[in-house]
Amino acid sequence: MAANPIQIVPLRADAIAPVGAPQLTYRGGPLLTSVEVFLFFWGDVWQQDPQAALVQQLNGFFDFVLTSSLMDQLSEYSVQGMPLGHGMRIGTTVIAGVPPANVADADIQQFIQQELGSDPAVPQPTPNSLYYVYLPPGVTVGLDGQSSCVNFCGYHSNTGNIFYAVMPYPDCSGCMGGLTVLDALSSTSSHELCEAVTDPIPGQGWYDDQNGEIGDICAWQTKQLNGYTVQLEWSNKQGQCA
Numbered sequence: 016m017a018a019n020p021i022q023i024v025p026l027r028a029d030a031i032a033p034v035g036a037p038q039l040t041y042r043g044g045p046l047l048t049s050v051e052v053f054l055f056f057w058g059d060v061w062q063q064d065p066q067a068a069l070v071q072q073l074n075g076f077f078d079f080v081l082t083s084s085l086m087d088q089l090s091e092y093s094v095q096g097m098p099l100g101h102g103m104r105i106g107t108t109v110i111a112g113v114p115p116a117n118v119a120d121a122d123i124q125q126f127i128q129q130e131l132g133s134d135p136a137v138p139q140p141t142p143n144s145l146y147y148v149y150l151p152p153g154v155t156v157g158l159d160g161q162s163s164c165v166n167f168c169g170y171h172s173n174t175g176n177i178f179y180a181v182m183p184y185p186d187c188s189g190c191m192g193g194l195t196v197l198d199a200l201s202s203t204s205s206h207e208l209c210e211a212v213t214d215p216i217p218g219q220g221w222y223d224d225q226n227g228e229i230g231d232i233c234a235w236q237t238k239q240l241n242g243y244t245v246q247l248e249w250s251n252k253q254g255q256c257a
């Protein structure tokens with residue numbers, strides 16, 4: 016598999032019920048032990064409200080959540096030589112321009128590579144780097160024949176040793192889940208964060224062959240942390256979403 020999308024809010028709750036008793040097993044690949052998050056906001060509209068306010072709110076969300084109990088929860092997935100700990104947001108940038116109305120995963124990869132090659136303000140990848148790409152309203156991303164808002168609400172993937180997450184704007188009911196835009200984005204962003212930390216190359220870290228990654232098992236189940244909406248994550252130890 017190349018990427019791991021979060022499905023849209025299901026019409027029936029049992030549509031995402033786990034198969035059997037979920038159990039993540041480690042497949043030997045890399046983990047992000049102290050994740051360094053960099054945020055790209057692609058498009059001019061992120062410089063204007065309400066999106067500009069959202070940029071600041073998401074900065075605040077990451078600054079909080081990367082040192083929160085959400086990260087502490089992941090420590091049960093530490094392996095020999097790779098203890099999972101807190102992370103930090105290492106930067107944010109708004110990239111001017113107007114992205115095409117339909118972008119493919121290959122376009123996202125090219126966008127990141129181009130920014131890495133041309134913008135000295137964008138930190139070069141380390142083994143702990145995780146680049147988020149937030150798309151503006153009205154832009155659809157396509158992945159493996161599926162598209163955002165129709166089939167999924169975000170995904171994480173890798174191109175070589177560059178790890179990234181793609182967050183389309185949740186301007187559809189299937190990706191709002193009855194939440195505000197900020198709460199929908201913080202929920203899906205936390206889902207992708209925990210998955211990228213525990214399974215940065217999808218299927219090569221912690222994975223369940225029936226149910227997918229740590230966030231997939233608990234998709235659209237949320238809790239509040241310091242006023243932020245985050246998604247529950249599967250705990251092998253507790254045998255439940257936590």
Ligand SMILES: [Zn+2]
Nearest residue numbers: 020021230231
């Ligand atoms: Zn997922």
